[in-house]
Amino acid sequence: MERDGERIEITISSRFENIELVQVIAEHLCENAGMDEDGSHWIGMAVREAVANAIKHGNKLDVRKKVQATFELNGHDLSITISDEGTGFDPETVSDPLNPQNLMKTSGRGIFYMRTFMDQIRYSFESGSGTSLVMTKNLAKGTGIASGKA
Amino acid sequence: MERDGERIEITISSRFENIELVQVIAEHLCENAGMDEDGSHWIGMAVREAVANAIKHGNKLDVRKKVQATFELNGHDLSITISDEGTGFDPETVSDPLNPQNLMKTSGRGIFYMRTFMDQIRYSFESGSGTSLVMTKNLAKGTGIASGKA
Amino acid sequence: MKATTRDVNGIAIIKVDGKITIGAGDQQLRDVIANADSKKILLDLSGVTTIDSSGIGELVGSYTTVTNKGGKLKLLHLPAKLNELLHVTQLITVFEVYENEQDALTSF
Amino acid sequence: MKATTRDVNGIAIIKVDGKITIGAGDQQLRDVIANADSKKILLDLSGVTTIDSSGIGELVGSYTTVTNKGGKLKLLHLPAKLNELLHVTQLITVFEVYENEQDALTSF
Numbered sequence: 001m002e003r004d005g006e007r008i009e010i011t012i013s014s015r016f017e018n019i020e021l022v023q024v025i026a027e028h029l030c031e032n033a034g035m036d037e038d039g040s041h042w043i044g045m046a047v048r049e050a051v052a053n054a055i056k057h058g059n060k061l062d063v064r065k066k067v068q069a070t071f072e073l074n075g076h077d078l079s080i081t082i083s084d085e086g087t088g089f090d091p092e093t094v095s096d097p098l099n100p101q102n103l104m105k106t107s108g109r110g111i112f113y114m115r116t117f118m119d120q121i122r123y124s125f126e127s128g129s130g131t132s133l134v135m136t137k138n139l140a141k142g143t144g145i146a147s148g149k150a
Numbered sequence: 151m152e153r154d155g156e157r158i159e160i161t162i163s164s165r166f167e168n169i170e171l172v173q174v175i176a177e178h179l180c181e182n183a184g185m186d187e188d189g190s191h192w193i194g195m196a197v198r199e200a201v202a203n204a205i206k207h208g209n210k211l212d213v214r215k216k217v218q219a220t221f222e223l224n225g226h227d228l229s230i231t232i233s234d235e236g237t238g239f240d241p242e243t244v245s246d247p248l249n250p251q252n253l254m255k256t257s258g259r260g261i262f263y264m265r266t267f268m269d270q271i272r273y274s275f276e277s278g279s280g281t282s283l284v285m286t287k288n289l290a291k292g293t294g295i296a297s298g299k300a
Numbered sequence: 301m302k303a304t305t306r307d308v309n310g311i312a313i314i315k316v317d318g319k320i321t322i323g324a325g326d327q328q329l330r331d332v333i334a335n336a337d338s339k340k341i342l343l344d345l346s347g348v349t350t351i352d353s354s355g356i357g358e359l360v361g362s363y364t365t366v367t368n369k370g371g372k373l374k375l376l377h378l379p380a381k382l383n384e385l386l387h388v389t390q391l392i393t394v395f396e397v398y399e400n401e402q403d404a405l406t407s408f
Numbered sequence: 409m410k411a412t413t414r415d416v417n418g419i420a421i422i423k424v425d426g427k428i429t430i431g432a433g434d435q436q437l438r439d440v441i442a443n444a445d446s447k448k449i450l451l452d453l454s455g456v457t458t459i460d461s462s463g464i465g466e467l468v469g470s471y472t473t474v475t476n477k478g479g480k481l482k483l484l485h486l487p488a489k490l491n492e493l494l495h496v497t498q499l500i501t502v503f504e505v506y507e508n509e510q511d512a513l514t515s516f
């Protein structure tokens with residue numbers, strides 16, 4: 001089922017319990033769009049990681065700060081934007097979790113998982129308005145891991 | 151788990167497939183707030199009926215028109231607002247589905263279910279800005295049917 | 301919604317699985333029942349995962365259609381939540397409901 | 409997350425059920441493992457419903473903690489999705505993983 005021009009927005013406050021609210025929206029939306037359960041799950045996982053970062057690193061767990069997620073579906077093209085009210089970071093300085101010296105680190109795999117499960121992810125930062133992450137995925141092209149990225 | 155001052159907002163376009171996106175938010179939020187699965191289910195059902203009405207009667211299935219749902223949790227008090235871009239209606243003229251002459255009708259039970267599962271529901275209409283329905287429920291008081299309304 | 305019909309001694313047993321909700325199975329249910337080969341219909345609802353007021357409305361509409369044709373529509377295996385929805389609307393008094401297929405079949 | 413520990417021949421078999429996600433079970437997992445009575449730990453992950461990068465991080469951290477104490481942490485019954493998450497991050501090369509409890513126990 002193709003659903004042109006669909007747009008869903010959800011705003012949550014910065015609590016870890018709210019992550020799954022955004023994740024289930026992602027999963028349901030993908031399933032409604034005809035994606036199978038596994039594919040929907042991996043996109044939900046990318047969303048989970050993005051929202052967790054927005055809450056933890058962006059809004060630093062300040063419950064008064066919001067995280068906004070926008071889902072846009074045009075034909076098979078899904079675009080997900082996750083925005084927080086933090087001060088941003090330099091994505092260039094994020095280390096590669098596959099580098100042997102990072103393999104045993106207890107963190108630093110969130111962005112890697114997003115890249116693995118989505119076609120593309122792009123950060124943008126505007127001074128005073130926090131971090132915005134746009135993740136895109138063509139739902140017709142098959143799903144994250146299974147499509148041969150691993 | 152009490153979660154003061156929680157506020158979740160979601161906006162969808164007017165398609166029946168999107169009803170369940172709002173419903174799952176309601177159910178997850180209630181479960182996160184410590185409500186049992188049954189209780190959460192009945193609140194989800196009230197939300198489903200409210201969103202269905204907003205899409206069908208309010209926005210008349212015009213996909214360009216939006217339905218907005220806002221969930222506010224203060225202590226045990228859950229307040230859910232569902233707004234559409236329709237032209238409103240007169241709640242006084244809605245007939246009672248329990249009236250024997252209405253018993254066999256194929257419609258007209260949505261608002262009744264909302265009243266059954268929530269503590270209170272209240273409509274408001276502003277000219278040009280559609281219908282707004284506020285439904286409230288004290289999550290500590292037990293759940294819809296089981297609490298003896300039936 | 302998915303419906304599977306089988307015939308037992310001239311009674312059509314229609315098993316409904318999935319959702320009977322607005323835009324997803326509500327009209328479908330009515331069609332399946334309208335097109336049944338028999339006037340004696342036993343609706344097995346054990347597999348219904350979600351139903352809303354539109355689905356309830358379709359059950360009522362189907363009942364009326366079958367009855368008006370001189371047929372009988374009875375219900376089998378109501379999930380707990382569907383049962384409650386029929387109770388609070390007092391529709392439970394309208395339907396003949398069975399918990400046991402054999403009992404339901406011999407009642408026709 | 410819920411963890412249940414039983415002892416078989418001096419090996420602590422810890423069965424983890426539910427979520428190992430940020431804020432829900434991630435630190436808990438590390439505590440359970442740090443407090444195990446044995447240095448030989450077999451982590452049965454069959455009941456894990458969801459895990460995220462924080463949960464994966466805790467598995468790695470627990471492995472390091474146990475190994476640094478001279479102990480052994482091995483994994484049993486990886487759900488398919490958890491298996492994939494360990495694969496893409498190349499962590500699967502770090503852990504000894506078993507599909508059969510008896511095989512796992514005799515390997516210690």
Ligand SMILES: Nc1ncnc2c1ncn2[C@@H]1O[C@H](COP(=O)(O)OP(=O)(O)O)[C@@H](O)[C@H]1O
Nearest residue numbers: 053054057058086088089107108109110111131
């Ligand atoms: N929304 C954000 N705001 C600020 N910093 C961020 C954000 N997202 C990610 N980061 C930075 O990028 C780093 C890597 O993120 P990630 O790969 O998800 O791993 P982890 O969250 O485990 O550190 C984080 O440690 C943080 O410094």
Ligand SMILES: Nc1ncnc2c1ncn2[C@@H]1O[C@H](COP(=O)(O)OP(=O)(O)O)[C@@H](O)[C@H]1O
Nearest residue numbers: 203204207208236238239257258259260261281
């Ligand atoms: N958001 C709305 N906008 C306009 N009219 C509405 C709205 N919600 C309900 N109504 C009116 O109230 C009536 C009763 O609604 P309801 O009890 O849900 O039953 P049903 O939707 O099956 O008709 C509807 O038929 C419609 O006329």
